[in-house]
Amino acid sequence: MRVIDRWLQYFESAHIPHSHSVHQRAETALQTAVAEKMPAHEFARAIVYFGDTGFGIAVVPADQFVDLAKVAPARAELLSGLQASPNWQSYFPTVNWALCRRSVTPAKCPSSWTLE
Secondary structure, three states: OOHHHHHHHHHHHOOOOOOOOOOOOOOOHHHHHHHOOOOHHHOEEEEEEEEOOEEEEEEEEOOOOOOHHHHHHHHHHHHHHHHHOOOHHHHOOOOOHHHEEEOOOOOOOOOOEEEO
16 A cells, blocks of 8 residues: 555544645655645645754745754753643653653653653
8 A cells, every 4th residue: 555545544534634636746845836836835844853852843834944953942942841741741642651761862752751
């Protein structure tokens, strides 16, 4: 089964509103926006990055760049805010917290947690 077919099947089974279109091959978000005949600033792209506290995703318009120097402090503030919240672990329902321990080097757990 193709990846796109699995995604579409998931969206349908979870009743997630979505649209799917077929267009010429595009290798960048800008090319995809052009193929979709939509303004690049209305087409989102996801940037996956790795930092001191692990992986993150920044979602920006196709015609924008990500300034990682600005993303890092915002991410640190978000993570510290989550940890200060008494129920912050509820924001990550799929994490098995029994397998996690406090660490400086992250792996598969959010923030500064890693698997034992």
